[in-house]
Amino acid sequence: MALSRADWTRAAxxxxxxxxxxxxxxxxxxxxxxxxxxxxxxxxxxxxxxxAEALAVWEREATDAIIAxxxxxxxxxxxxxxxxxxxxxxxxxxxxxxxAALLASTHDPVVAPVVQRVQQKRLAFLEAxxxxxxxxxxxxxxxxxxxxxxxxxxxxxxxxGGRTDASARERAAYQRVAIDLLTRPR
Amino acid sequence: MALSRADWTRAAxxxxxxxxxxxxxxxxxxxxxxxxxxxxxxxxxxxxxxxAEALAVWEREATDAIIAxxxxxxxxxxxxxxxxxxxxxxxxxxxxxxxAALLASTHDPVVAPVVQRVQQKRLAFLEAxxxxxxxxxxxxxxxxxxxxxxxxxxxxxxxxGGRTDASARERAAYQRVAIDLLTRPR
DNA sequence: ACCTGAACACCGTTCAAGT
DNA sequence: ACCTGAACACCGTTCAAGT
Numbered sequence: 001m002a003l004s005r006a007d008w009t010r011a012a013x014x015x016x017x018x019x020x021x022x023x024x025x026x027x028x029x030x031x032x033x034x035x036x037x038x039x040x041x042x043x044x045x046x047x048x049x050x051x052a053e054a055l056a057v058w059e060r061e062a063t064d065a066i067i068a069x070x071x072x073x074x075x076x077x078x079x080x081x082x083x084x085x086x087x088x089x090x091x092x093x094x095x096x097x098x099x100a101a102l103l104a105s106t107h108d109p110v111v112a113p114v115v116q117r118v119q120q121k122r123l124a125f126l127e128a129x130x131x132x133x134x135x136x137x138x139x140x141x142x143x144x145x146x147x148x149x150x151x152x153x154x155x156x157x158x159x160x161g162g163r164t165d166a167s168a169r170e171r172a173a174y175q176r177v178a179i180d181l182l183t184r185p186r
Numbered sequence: 187m188a189l190s191r192a193d194w195t196r197a198a199x200x201x202x203x204x205x206x207x208x209x210x211x212x213x214x215x216x217x218x219x220x221x222x223x224x225x226x227x228x229x230x231x232x233x234x235x236x237x238a239e240a241l242a243v244w245e246r247e248a249t250d251a252i253i254a255x256x257x258x259x260x261x262x263x264x265x266x267x268x269x270x271x272x273x274x275x276x277x278x279x280x281x282x283x284x285x286a287a288l289l290a291s292t293h294d295p296v297v298a299p300v301v302q303r304v305q306q307k308r309l310a311f312l313e314a315x316x317x318x319x320x321x322x323x324x325x326x327x328x329x330x331x332x333x334x335x336x337x338x339x340x341x342x343x344x345x346x347g348g349r350t351d352a353s354a355r356e357r358a359a360y361q362r363v364a365i366d367l368l369t370r371p372r
Numbered sequence: 373a374c375c376t377g378a379a380c381a382c383c384g385t386t387c388a389a390g391t
Numbered sequence: 392a393c394c395t396g397a398a399c400a401c402c403g404t405t406c407a408a409g410t
Contacts, residue, residue, distance in 0.1 A: 002393055020293040022208060027383055037384080039394050047384065103342065106290045107206040119343065142363040149339020156289065156338050157305065157331060177328040181367045188374060213402055223403080225375050233403065376409070382402085390395070 003035060005043050005053070012054040017097035020105040021051050048110055055114040058098055063118045067125050076132035077183050080147070083125065084175050088154055100155040123148055133183065143182055150178045189221060191229045191239070198240040203283035206291040207237050234296055241300040244284055249304045253311050262318035263369050266333070269311065270361050274340055286341040309334055319369065329368055336364045 011033055015023045026047055030037050044050045066086055073079040087099075105111045126147050130140035154174060197219060201209045212233055216223050230236045252272055259265040273285075291297045312333050316326035340360060 022293060025383065026385085036395055038387090038396070041385070041387095042393055101293070104290050104292045107208060107287070138359075139363075142359055145339070145343060145360060146336055146363060146367065149336045149343070150332055152342050153331070153335020153338050157335070173328055174331060177325075177332060181332065181370075184367075184370060211402065212404085222376055224377070224406090227404070227406095228374055374410085376407105378407090379405080381404085384400085386398080386400105388395105388397090391393085 003033060003039060003043070007033060008040060008043055008050060009053050009057060012050050013057065013098060016051075016054060016058075016101050016105070018101075020101045021108045021111055022105065024051055024054070026050075051108070051110045052114075055102070055111065058102065059114055059118055062099060063121055067121060070125075076129040077179075079132075080126070080129045080183065081175075081179055083129075084151065084178065087151055088171055088175065103152065103155060119148070122151075147178070147182050150182075189219060189225060189229070193219060194226060194229055194236060195239050195243060198236050199243065199284060202237075202240060202244075202287050202291075204287075206287045207294045207297055208291065210237055210240070212236075237294070237296045238300075241288070241297065244288065245300055245304055248285060249307055253307060256311075262315040263365070265318075266312070266315045266369065267361075267365055269315075270337065270364065273337055274357055274361065289338065289341060305334070308337075316368075333364070333368050336368075 008029065011029050012024050015025075015029065024047065026037050026040050030040055033039075040050075044053075066083070070079055070083050070086070073082060102111055102115055106115055123141075123144050126144035127140045130143045130147075131137065133140075135143065154171075194215065197215050198210050201211075201215065210233065212223050212226050216226055219225075226236075230239075252269065256265055256269050256272070259268060288297055288301055292301055309327075309330050312330035313326045316329045316333075317323065319326075321329065340357075
């Protein structure tokens, strides 16, 4: 039966999770879906457009949705704690792998602006947490940057550190130290 | 005149700095060097071998050399401060770009083990700093991980955040907050 | 020893032709 | 509307042949 744009996009997100945007290859995707390359070019202008659509889906689901959900938590320290664990917990499932893969695909000119936008949103969220804790704007921004770095570093060290086996205990320890450092008064 | 392995390796490192390992392409490199692809295959078995050799050079110069130099600094807080600023300061020059580019090339199976080894060395260095400050082993390891994340995050936010213009002031602020957070007693 | 040039495979892209 | 199949360009790789 006929394929849809969504079918190709879903396949592309799987490929991204496995090997970054470099792994989004039209021909292999076509065989996986039981079609030919020609079919792909009926749905999309080119490979670039497919990657862009996959990224748009990821941006909505992995950032916009989470932020919207947590904005209801009134205690800023609690909000920080929840966003960290929400983000770190799906390390195994699709969203976590995609996040890590895209952070390793920033040389792709299609990826760069999306990742940049996503980072702005996440930094703004964190900065608001620290302002709500009573920190002045400059310090809140600095801590937001550091906090986001700590989040990124978790994936980075999972990924390139060869530790696919990070236990729940290890993750909890990392998180605890991070929150302790970040929420300590000056 | 005849080209050497070193000529090709140097060209490869330039390409890596510009676009990650994905940008190491034999044919374009050959034209840049005024030779043909055939010439390349006399010096190297394949593209993979070229990338591996370039990474070996980077590992020696960007990690082993810096660690060796700083191991002479006896005050651990001072050592931390110096390694952070040494690492962050060449953000513009070749080494900094290569570092950032490789962190975004970890899907390359040639890159992954090298980056992993480099990270182990850097984490061990940081952990030693914290142990020298009197922290117990577990806590030293946790803080080393967080500290390395903060370092990685700096490049990440430079790179994908679109801020190529990070001023010396901004860098200093990031560094100061990082050191403050990390060296604060529990 | 060092390199060229032609050849082939693989994937992105186009397009005429099919249902 | 949706897809096939053949064609071409680009880059990795091989290799016989040149100096």
